[in-house]
Amino acid sequence: MPKGLNLFFFLLFFVLENRLLVAQEKQPLIISEIKFIGNKVTKERVLLREITHILGDTLAKENLEKFLVRVQSNLMNTQLFNVVNVNHVFFDSLHIGIYIDVIEQWYTWPIPIFEIEDNNFNTWLKTTDWYRLNYGMYLERENFRGRKEEVIAKFQMGYSEQFALQYKIPFIDKKQKHGLGFTVSYKGNHEIMYNSENNKRLLYRNEIDYARKEFYARVGYQYRKKLYNTHTLQAYYYNVSVLDTVNKLNKEYLCGNKKENAFFVLTYQFKHDKRNFSNYPVKGHYFDIELSKYGLGVFSKEPDFTTFQVWAKKYFDLGNHFYLSFATKLRASSKKNVNYYLLKGLGYGSDVVRSFEYYVIDGQCWAFQRNQFRYALLENKLFKIPIIQSKKFNTLPVSIYPGVFFDNGYIKDASQRINPLANQWIYGGGISLDFVTFYEMVLRTEYSINMLGESGIFLHFVAPI
Missing domain, CATH: 2.40.160.50 (membrane protein fhac: a member of the omp85/tpsb transporter family)
Structure with a gap:
């Protein structure tokens, strides 16, 4: 195969792969799991009521940090907890899990x-x-x-x-x-x-x-x-x-x-x-x-x-x-x-x-x-x-x-x-x-x-x- 043709296919492959990566980067994240830790008294549905996204919802990657901060604020504002920590884990490039660790107040x-x-x-x-x-x-x-x-x-x-x-x-x-x-x-x-x-x-x-x-x-x-x-x-x-x-x-x-x-x-x-x-x-x-x-x-x-x-x-x-x-x-x-x-x-x-x-x-x-x-x-x-x-x-x-x-x-x-x-x-x-x-x-x-x-x-x- 002529060298010019090889160079053409290489450039074509590079452009297509780059576009694929860009498309994946723009794809929203999917919330695959929401798990609460430490809520020995508080019902889980009461906590889910304070979260802006539910299981299966999509979330733009650039808004992930804002979402985590807002979850912490919303749960603290229930005045049910002394401490709320919110973390996330990527299962793959698109699916994430949200883990919320709370320390309940004395009620x-x-x-x-x-x-x-x-x-x-x-x-x-x-x-x-x-x-x-x-x-x-x-x-x-x-x-x-x-x-x-x-x-x-x-x-x-x-x-x-x-x-x-x-x-x-x-x-x-x-x-x-x-x-x-x-x-x-x-x-x-x-x-x-x-x-x-x-x-x-x-x-x-x-x-x-x-x-x-x-x-x-x-x-x-x-x-x-x-x-x-x-x-x-x-x-x-x-x-x-x-x-x-x-x-x-x-x-x-x-x-x-x-x-x-x-x-x-x-x-x-x-x-x-x-x-x-x-x-x-x-x-x-x-x-x-x-x-x-x-x-x-x-x-x-x-x-x-x-x-x-x-x-x-x-x-x-x-x-x-x-x-x-x-x-x-x-x-x-x-x-x-x-x-x-x-x-x-x-x-x-x-x-x-x-x-x-x-x-x-x-x-x-x-x-x-x-x-x-x-x-x-x-x-x-x-x-x-x-x-x-x-x-x-x-x-x-x-x-x-x-x-x-x-x-x-x-x-x-x-x-x-x-x-x-x-x-x-x-x-x-x-x-x-x-x-x-x-x-x-x-x-x-x-x-x-x-x-x-x-x-x-x-x-x-x-x-x-």
């Missing part, structure tokens, strides 16, 4: 209650009033029956005496799209906040009788068709009564200047959550919108208004362990005059402009915005504790994030209360050090200074954004 908790009841921890820390101590016991069973169900019984004495039962069933159907939840609670307080003045709480205390008694029952329905979108519809029944003295101190505490109010509340929420870890996220985004109707016309002298609330968060991975995040929350009411019992302003719980932890700012409509820049000094580092035998407690994940932050907000108050921080923009900023470990535990230590020139060190126990 049965007889938890002693030793907590401070205040508008936030830093307010109590300033006064250290031990009268405001709650004590008692939670009896909690998480991941009940291995189906992510939750049963809670609460027996609490002290500043607030409360007895409550809660049962949450995330999935009631085989396709795991529909869920239900129920709560019944009775609570009595010897001391309550009946109003605010100069952005400070005005308190009334009665040592003998309850200043306020509350009973409420809740039934909720949840629909989660897709992994990251959840619709929730909840109906509440409230019965609230106060002493005559409370009415005299604030005639607008309950609706119609009554000692007792009974009313229903209907709430709808849409939530989209695609964060890497929900208890302390640094990547992804979150959005929820909530609409609530207070009073359905069933009882006389009941509340009659609607609230609208939005919470949006965005997280950026800047590379080299640097992270940037933003959040905005706003709430608006359809009425200017809302009875004080149902009024929700800034300075309560986590709804606070940081550096203003010592203040309450009551109002019918408000908004605040947070900005956080963080560096991962230590990120998801696993430490073994050899003296502890149980895997549920001897693997300690630790993350440490120093950072800086700036918050600002505005609250509109149409009442006659004398609260100078209302109806103006407020702002403050500072530096922070966040510590994150297992069982969704977060400790934030922040030094901040506000627009009034006031500074201080504040402690918080949830993620900043």
Whole structure:
């Protein structure tokens, strides 16, 4: 055979083989096996519900790493595990197996209650009033029956005496799209906040009788068709009564200047959550919108208004362990005059402009915005504790994030209360050090200074954004 013809066939074979290799490279991977290791309690179908691809699905090769990271995030966000490791194995050039190794949390908790009841921890820390101590016991069973169900019984004495039962069933159907939840609670307080003045709480205390008694029952329905979108519809029944003295101190505490109010509340929420870890996220985004109707016309002298609330968060991975995040929350009411019992302003719980932890700012409509820049000094580092035998407690994940932050907000108050921080923009900023470990535990230590020139060190126990 002539040399030229040999060269032609060689080149033809080279081109065809190269095209075949390219075609194989472009072929998607086929998931041939998904195996869970370590889920002694959790049902496998509950875990499969959180995975974006199922057995037999195809997956582009360039998306493999993203898929593995997303599987880990989704399973960690169930809050059923301390550690999740996701690995893959190639059976051949096209078929892969996914192996998921988990360390389950401890699910049965007889938890002693030793907590401070205040508008936030830093307010109590300033006064250290031990009268405001709650004590008692939670009896909690998480991941009940291995189906992510939750049963809670609460027996609490002290500043607030409360007895409550809660049962949450995330999935009631085989396709795991529909869920239900129920709560019944009775609570009595010897001391309550009946109003605010100069952005400070005005308190009334009665040592003998309850200043306020509350009973409420809740039934909720949840629909989660897709992994990251959840619709929730909840109906509440409230019965609230106060002493005559409370009415005299604030005639607008309950609706119609009554000692007792009974009313229903209907709430709808849409939530989209695609964060890497929900208890302390640094990547992804979150959005929820909530609409609530207070009073359905069933009882006389009941509340009659609607609230609208939005919470949006965005997280950026800047590379080299640097992270940037933003959040905005706003709430608006359809009425200017809302009875004080149902009024929700800034300075309560986590709804606070940081550096203003010592203040309450009551109002019918408000908004605040947070900005956080963080560096991962230590990120998801696993430490073994050899003296502890149980895997549920001897693997300690630790993350440490120093950072800086700036918050600002505005609250509109149409009442006659004398609260100078209302109806103006407020702002403050500072530096922070966040510590994150297992069982969704977060400790934030922040030094901040506000627009009034006031500074201080504040402690918080949830993620900043």
